[in-house]
Amino acid sequence: MKLNRIRRNPHSETIIALIDVVFFLLVFFMLIGRMDATAPFDVTPPLAVSGRDMPAGGATLSISRDGALALDGTEIAGSDLEAALSRALDRDANLRLRINAHKDAELRHVLPLVGMAEAIGIADVVLVVTPAAGPDAG
Amino acid sequence: MAGYPTLRRPRAQGQLISLVPMIDVMLILLVFFMVTSTYLDLDMIPAVRQRDATSGASDATAGTVLIRLASDGVPVVRGVAQTDGALAAFLAAELAETPLTQVLILPSGAATTQSLISVMDTATRAGATRLRVIRLEARP
Structure with missing residues (x-):
């Protein structure tokens, strides 16, 4: 007796919906993710009520609890910082320096x-x- | 008599390019962005602005309040240590009388960044618009 293998329909379930969902999730995470370089040490910024929204761009200078420095995620000695910032300023005259x-x-x-x-x-x-949150915040 | 010509709908072609590799790549990218994304909610306080250089001359009609920030982070005004509430009330009274009062903060080098930001917060919430942080610089 000959048994025939049941032919499977290769597209019985549409995968277009799956692709749509994955694509939306991908775009979502690409948009909200920040690609900033993080400091090689722990930095917890101070709390403030009166801060404003921080625009993107510029150089980030991180300062650790004990005074260690990192410029754009790379540890740097205090003696080399001025030269590094001057070079960055030469590249971009409107450089914004974020001190973290x-x-x-x-x-x-x-x-x-x-x-x-x-x-x-x-x-x-x-x-x-x-x-x-301010003291009068609900 | 010839009949009407029969129009046949062309048969839809099968899938030419497999979608499976694309889905694989998209899933890998999705996982990458999910894992590497950081969700830091950060604000900023301006420390140096270009226009500050032109506003260096003080207004003779406006008063000045000097807040000294001790090494333990306690603000001191006119020799009296202040709590946050007392400092806010003092500044609000001064600013109500003279809205353009300049608030100067002289912090100790041993005070923490958080204590300076807290005093700046208090002054800003009290309505100070002319706020400066000054520091003593050693000269040989």
Whole structure:
């Protein structure tokens, strides 16, 4: 007796819907994901109520709790920072410097860097903060 | 007598390109972006602005309030340590009397970034529009 294998319909279930869903998810994660370089050490920005939305772009200077520095995710010595920022400023005259300091970093590690950035001509320096709900927030 | 010509619908061709590799690639990309995405909600506070250079001259009619930030993060005004609430009330009273009062913050180098941001927050919420952070610089 000859047994015939049942022919399977190769497209019994449409996969177009699956592709649509996966594609939407892919675009969603591509759009909301941030591709910023992260610092090689732990940085927890301070909480602030009066912060504004942070625009994208610019260079990010991270400062750890003990004053270690990282420029755009790469650790850098304090003595090399001014030259690195000057080179970045040469490439982009409207450079925005984002200072992402740990909330427990002492200001002697932070404020001189703001002054140095201003001295070499960076006109847009911002401090990165984590938004906090105000005391009158519901 | 000839009949009407018969029009035949062309048979739809089968799938020429397999979709399976595309789905594989999309799934891999999807997992990649799901894993590598970070969801940091960050704000910023301007520290240096171009226009600050032109606003250096102080308005003679406006007063100035100096807040010293001690090394333990406590704000001190006119020699008196302030709580957050007391500082907010003091600044609100000053700004109600003189809206263009300049608020200067002189932080200790040992104070934390969070304490400075908190004082700046308090001043901003009290209505200060002219806020500056100053620091003492050692000169040889």
